[in-house]
Amino acid sequence: MKVELRNLTKIFPSRNKKVGGEVIAVNDFTFTIPDGTLVGLLGPSGCGKSTTLYMISGLQKPSSGQIFFGEEDVTELSPENRGVGLVFQNYALYPHMTVKQNIMFPLQNLKGADKLTKDQMLERALEAAKLVQIDDLMDRKPSELSGGQQQRVAIARALVKMPRVLLLDEPLSNLDARLRLQTREEIRRIQKETGITTVFVTHDQEEAMSISDMIVVMKTGIVQQVGKPQDIYDDPTNLFVAKFLGTPPINVFKGNVAGGKLYIGGAAVLDVPGVSDRDVTVGIRPEGFNLDENGALVCELSNVEVMGRDISIVSKNEASLNPVIRSIINSDSKIDATAKTVKYSLKPHKVFIFDAKTEERIHF
Amino acid sequence: MVDSKQQWKAWIYLAPAIVLLLIFTVWPIINTLVMAFTEDYSSLSALGGKEFTYGIKNFQKVIEYKGFINCLKNTLLLCVLTVPISTILALVIAVCLNSIKFLQRFLQTIFFLPYVTNSIAIGMVFAAMFNIVGNTAADVQVVETVGIINNALGLFGIEPINWINAGSTYAANIAVMTVYIVWNALPFKILILLGGLQSVNKQYYDAAKIDSTPRIRVFTKITVPLLSPMLAYVVITGFIGGFKEYSSIVGIFGDKMGPAGDYGRLNTMVGYIYDSIKNHQGRASAAALILFGIIFIVTMINLSVSKKKTHY
Structure with missing residues (x-):
């Protein structure tokens, strides 16, 4: 019915x-x-x-x-x-x-x-x-x-x-x-x-x-x-x-768009062609991070949790609106748990940007 | 568990209650037992140091006395009539009260008023309501009525009935007593049942509604079973109260316990005990024990029935 x-x-x-x-x-x-x-x-x-x-x-x-x-x-x-x-x-x-x-x-x-x-x-x-x-x-x-x-x-x-x-x-x-x-x-x-x-x-x-x-x-x-x-x-x-959807929850950052690039804390992390310049809120799913030596997003590493299939990395960044950033990386990747910082590049389809005021999605 | 070293504290806290219970409950009960089995007991000769013999003569006297059988009959009849009627009425009123919003508080107060009113005073008002002119043994004919009940019946073309005056029938007397006792018993029962109804989870009714349950079935299959602990409680206390019926009869018929010309016709167990205390303390004690025995047995029957029918 x-x-x-x-x-x-x-x-x-x-x-x-x-x-x-x-x-x-x-x-x-x-x-x-x-x-x-x-x-x-x-x-x-x-x-x-x-x-x-x-x-x-x-x-x-x-x-x-x-x-x-x-x-x-x-x-x-x-x-x-x-x-x-x-x-x-x-x-x-x-x-x-x-x-x-x-x-x-x-x-x-x-x-x-x-x-x-x-x-x-x-x-x-x-x-x-x-x-x-x-x-x-x-x-x-x-x-x-x-x-x-x-x-x-x-x-x-x-x-x-x-x-x-x-x-x-x-x-x-x-x-x-x-x-x-x-x-x-x-x-x-x-x-x-x-x-x-x-x-x-x-x-x-x-x-x-x-x-x-x-x-x-x-x-x-x-x-x-x-x-x-x-x-x-x-x-x-x-x-x-x-x-509201997803466990662990999505990581949220303060950011801005300028000249077709998305900036988080001053670092250009992603190309976002066609988005006009403005302040935005950036959401990145935990699985949207890649460990990358040349990654633009530099975070302070606080903890690495090995869960067998995956590695969960807890890190901090000043631009983050959550207390910590939690990323989930395939356990094939190697990470030095004693390092001070961790560098990420981002998977574009796991990154969402929202207007800072209306909180509505901006597609790119 | 209380630490054993701390137990004396608990006893101290309990002491006032225990002392009062010992003096005013336990000691009188023991005395009643002793007096019931003491033959020809009187408190004056007891003070004089008389030696008594013990036996069951008091019980024999009580049972052989035909006035006692009359008391027993009246008490049982009133119990059997008033407890079911008042319980069913109280249930209906409680359910109705619970299902209205407007005036609920007001009506709740109205229904509760009899509970806080003196039963002798209520009895006198009832006596006036059921009265007719003429109140002597010689005045047996119902000439003209002044009571509101007969006036009301008159509106329907019913001849005035001699309810409580000289020459009234036993059936009329019992009818008046039943109305009065039921009316008097309602407030407490309504209060208990209404409290029970208000604690029933409303979702049962929502669930029943979703399942298209007819109202009468909701009442018999959901409301009554869920109220059964309260119903059992009011029935048991109703029977206990019924067996102790006394002041209601005094309220309407006076302490002669009957209409003029047939005093003692409506006497009850407690009335008999009270009458005997003056001259036959032994018999009064024996009757009190018999009453206790009856209440005990009836309560046990009530409990065993309600155990099967009650859902806690």
Whole structure:
């Protein structure tokens, strides 16, 4: 099912009447989620990604704008009639019911032509449980399950009624690191197997990058960039997006462009033909550095971390806006860890320059 | 764990409470036990140094006395009637209160007022509401009503009913007592259940909404089970309170415990104990132990039922 958001806006009235001022949680969000894809809504806390999800679910009404499921306008439809599955951040499993009862609960609400017999319900519940691999836990209570198992039950409960759209609110935030890796693969697999259009919310860029077909990066209610994970990583539209994606994070420098050359701290590090002279902010991905005896970018070497496959070099430069510069170099390269300075040349496609004021990307 | 050297400090802090408990709870309980098994006990002859024999004569006397059976019947009847009615009503009111925003605080206060009002005073108001003209044993005919209840019933064309005056029926008396006790018991139960409702995670309701759950099913399958610890609590304390019913009857019928012409008709267990204290302290103690036994058994049954039905 294709999901289309048109000029979606959510404004929360101010809680404190004296101070006044309303909060625009989501501002003019327009986006079409193609049928059968897994889309990640990514952004820092308070960027409006959960509000967007809740508006798709119907639990929150948009202040303006429209939501379409396929060709059907569901904007005014209550959550009961939207046919969505929602997995809550803390799962919201009914604590007094067994896993089986939890999964069967949505089926027991079906009415009219959709009404199922008890055997059909059991069969569907078991099917959903098998999909998320918890069919051996059917008689346990949620309190007797681990976080990851509860998560699966919540997904099974959302899937069992065959929703038109599956929504996941921070699905991995309550899991430990190892389980998080495993569960995100699992979500990917389940989504591929069922082919249900899925939207999930996360503040973890790695999570979003690793499993999404498409990412929507949001900041203060405004969509910053939409695209495939790799495309956004390789081609960020502004400094915020560049900084938000990637681990280790992008290295940011103060710089300027003069005569078609990019200068960082007085050194001409790159040719940038066609860019007019101005102050810029320069972003360089950690993998965008080459060790080079003749490199123009000279940094003060502080630490070398060998990680087997790669070498991570921590260095300092006065023009850097981050406390340290972190570069990742193939371990084939040799570096003298006792040296005072390290010299880099740059890979042009890993260097992004942004207008110092607007922070918008300047292409070169 | 407290360091063993520091334990004396803990005991010092506990001492005031322990001393008070020993004097005002433990010692009276022991005395009650002793008196219940002491035959022909009286505090005057005890002071005179009389030697008593011990046995179960007090218990036999209590059980053989037909007034006691009447007290037991009244107490049980009132318990069985008022606890379920007040619990269900309180649940409905609490759910309604919880689902409104406008006037919620105001109505919460209104519903809580009976709790802070003296039950004798409430009883007198109820007595006035259910009253009719004429209050002597000879005046058995319902001539004209002045009570608001009969006036209200009159609007629907119902003949005035003699609720509590001389010549009233037992059923009418019990009906009045049930209304009064339920009304009196509501505030505490509403308070507890409302507190429980407000601590229920709202996401369960959001989840139910997403799954198109009908409202009645949300109530029976989500609200009630999640409230079950509070429900168990109000039922258990309701039964305990019900078995100790006394002041409510005094409030409406006076300390004669019944309508004029049939005094003692509505006497309860606690009423019997209170009446016996003057002349038969042994029997009063025995009756108190019997009451304790009944409350104990009923509470145990309540607990074992709620253990199966409650989800903590």
